Structures are given as C-alpha cells and as structure tokens.
Amino acid sequence: MVNRSTPPQSSNPEKPDKAQAILAGALPVFTKHGYAAASMDRIASAAGVSKPTLYNYFQDKQGLFIALIHQLTQNNSQLILSLPTEPDLQTPPEQVLRQMATAVLEEFANNPALLTLMRLIIGESERFPELAQTHVREIIKPLMERLSLYLASQPQLKLSDPVVAARIFTGSLVHYLIIQNILHGSEILPLERDRMVNGLIQLLTAGEAEGAV
Amino acid sequence: MVNRSTPPQSSNPEKPDKAQAILAGALPVFTKHGYAAASMDRIASAAGVSKPTLYNYFQDKQGLFIALIHQLTQNNSQLILSLPTEPDLQTPPEQVLRQMATAVLEEFANNPALLTLMRLIIGESERFPELAQTHVREIIKPLMERLSLYLASQPQLKLSDPVVAARIFTGSLVHYLIIQNILHGSEILPLERDRMVNGLIQLLTAGEAEGAV
DNA sequence: GTCTATAAGTCGATAGAC
DNA sequence: GTCTATCGACTTATAGAC
Numbered sequence: 001m002v003n004r005s006t007p008p009q010s011s012n013p014e015k016p017d018k019a020q021a022i023l024a025g026a027l028p029v030f031t032k033h034g035y036a037a038a039s040m041d042r043i044a045s046a047a048g049v050s051k052p053t054l055y056n057y058f059q060d061k062q063g064l065f066i067a068l069i070h071q072l073t074q075n076n077s078q079l080i081l082s083l084p085t086e087p088d089l090q091t092p093p094e095q096v097l098r099q100m101a102t103a104v105l106e107e108f109a110n111n112p113a114l115l116t117l118m119r120l121i122i123g124e125s126e127r128f129p130e131l132a133q134t135h136v137r138e139i140i141k142p143l144m145e146r147l148s149l150y151l152a153s154q155p156q157l158k159l160s161d162p163v164v165a166a167r168i169f170t171g172s173l174v175h176y177l178i179i180q181n182i183l184h185g186s187e188i189l190p191l192e193r194d195r196m197v198n199g200l201i202q203l204l205t206a207g208e209a210e211g212a213v
Numbered sequence: 214m215v216n217r218s219t220p221p222q223s224s225n226p227e228k229p230d231k232a233q234a235i236l237a238g239a240l241p242v243f244t245k246h247g248y249a250a251a252s253m254d255r256i257a258s259a260a261g262v263s264k265p266t267l268y269n270y271f272q273d274k275q276g277l278f279i280a281l282i283h284q285l286t287q288n289n290s291q292l293i294l295s296l297p298t299e300p301d302l303q304t305p306p307e308q309v310l311r312q313m314a315t316a317v318l319e320e321f322a323n324n325p326a327l328l329t330l331m332r333l334i335i336g337e338s339e340r341f342p343e344l345a346q347t348h349v350r351e352i353i354k355p356l357m358e359r360l361s362l363y364l365a366s367q368p369q370l371k372l373s374d375p376v377v378a379a380r381i382f383t384g385s386l387v388h389y390l391i392i393q394n395i396l397h398g399s400e401i402l403p404l405e406r407d408r409m410v411n412g413l414i415q416l417l418t419a420g421e422a423e424g425a426v
Numbered sequence: 427g428t429c430t431a432t433a434a435g436t437c438g439a440t441a442g443a444c
Numbered sequence: 445g446t447c448t449a450t451c452g453a454c455t456t457a458t459a460g461a462c
Binding site: 031032033034035036037071101118119121122123124125126127129130133135136138140144158159160161163164165167168170171172173174175176178182183184185188189191195196198199200202203204206207 | 234244245246247250262306332333334335336337338339340342345346348349350353354357371372373374376377378379380383384385386387388389391392395397398401402404408409411412413415416417419420
Binding site: 041057060061 | 434436
C-alpha cells in the first residue's frame, strides 16, 4: 500500500514541474466526476502523461487528491486574505461591508473553480475529514477572525456579538451561493445579487441609524 | 444503458413494499460512500436481497439513487413544513424565531441523516442537478416563503426586506451546520449553539428596540 | 451466479542526460 | 556506461448489469 520509491524531487521550483501539470490535469477530472468516479487513467490522459508517471509523483489516488485540494486551499487562502487586508477605518462600514460582499460574490461568480472547491470539500467531507478541517483552519477561520475584528472595531454598528455577526455575514453569502449556483436554484428561487447584499448590509448596519444618541 | 423490463410496480402503497426495504438498505451505503463508491453488491447485502432483485425494482444505480433522494426529500419536506405551521401571531417574534432556530439546529443535531442528505445533495449536485433543484423546489423554497411571510407579518421588526431576512436567517443556520458538523470544524472554530442563535435573533429583532417611536 | 468492462496499481523495457 | 524518468502492457479485483 505504501510506495516509497523516491519521487523525482517535486520541490524543484526551477522548471515548471511535471507535478504541477499532473495536478492541473487532475483538477477538472476530480471536479467533474468527484473523487470516487475519477479514474487515474482519465487523469493521466488529461495531464498528458502515462499512468506510471502519476504514481511516480504521487503515492496513490488519495495522495494525488489530497495534494490537489491542499494546493487549491493554499491558493484561495492567499486570494481571500489578500482582499480586505486593512480596510480603511475611515470609510463608513456599510461601504466596506458592501465592497466585501460584492467582491466575494463576484469572485465566486467569475471563478467557478471556487464553487467547485467548495462542493468537492463538502461532498468528500466524510471520506476526507482532514481536508475539510484544513479548509476550515486555513480559509474560514482566518476570514472569520479578520471580519470579527473589523466589525468589533466599528462600535457605531452596535453589534452585540461581532463573532456571530461575522458568521451571519459569511453564512448568508455562502448559503446564497449554494442555493443559486451549486444547487442550480437561480430560476426556482430567484434573488438578485444586489438585493441580497443590500438587505444584508442594512441589517448589519441598522444599529447605526438608531436615533441620535 | 436503459432497462425497460416491467418493474414490479413500486407504486403499490398496500403492502410494505420490498422497494422500501431496498431503499432503507441503500441509504446508509450511499451516505457513507457517496454515489460513485457505493456498490450495488453492498446495497443488495445491506438490504438483504439479491442483486437481481435490486434490478427488478429499480432500473439501475441511478434510478435507485434518484428514488432514494426523492423519498428523503419528501420526508423532510413534510417534517420541516410541519414544524412552524401557524406561529402564534401573539407571541413575540423573537421567541418564535428563537424556537424555530433552536428547533432546526436540534433537529439536525439529533438526526444526522439530515446533514447527510444535505451533503449528498451538494456533493452530487453536478452529477444530479435535477435532484438539487428538486430539493430547492420542495424544501428550501417553501421554507423560505413561509418564513418571509411570517417576517413580513411582524411590522414591528422593521425589516426592510423580509425575503432577504429569511435568507439570512436560514443561511446563517445552514452555514453554521456546515462548518461545525459537516466540515468537522467544531474544535477549530468553536461557537456555542446558543450564542449563535442569540446573536442571530438579536440582529433580526434589533429594529424593535429602536427608541420609543 | 455469471459476464464483461473498467478500475487501481505494477513491471519490464526504453530512451535520453551526463 | 549508468542513472533515472517515462511508458505500453499487464495483473488482479471489483464494478454494474442481467
């Protein structure tokens, strides 16, 4: 079960590694068929290599899948965390939050690989619970902490619990994406993106409007 | 690929159908392994029938899976819609909403099959998009409409957009379940259920506290 | 129970770099 | 010549379907 022939050092950053080519070829196969139904033959041909080469770079199917998800997680971690690095503490929070929400929804709309990653991680969360946890640790948790800190730094919002508010903000957007995009519900349960964002922002910033205290 | 031998009418509601036994046996196999990795052999032995019997009652693996998800959808549709049939318009909305939220989270906690169904539907939403859409149509949409109507009937909440508020309410809870339970994030990103519910209710009912207008 | 297809994973030979 | 990445062909097991 364990294959410990020396994998041709995949940590050589000089030439565009063949491991990268394999991962790039594996991505669409896994995302289209799911883990179990993705065959190593298909992945090999998609990557333009032979099957033994696959096994030269990755121990087995699981190892390849784990490496792929980890890479995607890394990419998206950097991507997500690079967006609202240090929101202007000057600009009004409703503007910052609206920018964040719109940016997230647009990013997911323009980059279907993100939706795919979400679907894969959820779908395979029983087979690969450690991958799901890695995703929580590397992406969701930093995002949530950042958002909580920002919300807590805006006392005029009068949010009683910024941690929960961050969950509500993120959860509403993720759930919107799940229904509209992943579950293909946009015709069955239509809801304009701007309407969703506006309603969400209004709810979160309603405390501000509370009289002139 | 298409099998049109007469299936012993599985639409006979008289005798506790053998189709029911097959579906009951198939459920844990599909939920544990996912669609692709669930084998008909395993399903047959789990259901206590022979493999030809499977194919006697269901056209093929796809047909069996679709029938299973449809049945689960039906069950949960009735279950979910039976809960807050006609919330007392007397009792204060924060109490009604708290009851709803707690009931939903407890129902999912006590009934892991619901989480499993959610995961299956999301995970197989590319392979079976029509199942995902059925789920939206039969469960999510009625739930959302009911909730929107209730929220709209409570003008003192001052919700500018009850439709979006219903999404936020549901989305926050679903996202909470996804992170804590499906992605196994309860240790990585802990958040007490009551704290989540309280924060959510507080945000939705904050408009009420708005001064004495 | 049987049949056929296809899956994951392996092996011996090859071919190019130094 | 040696070393090593590569590949076509193969084995074994197990899948779906009847």
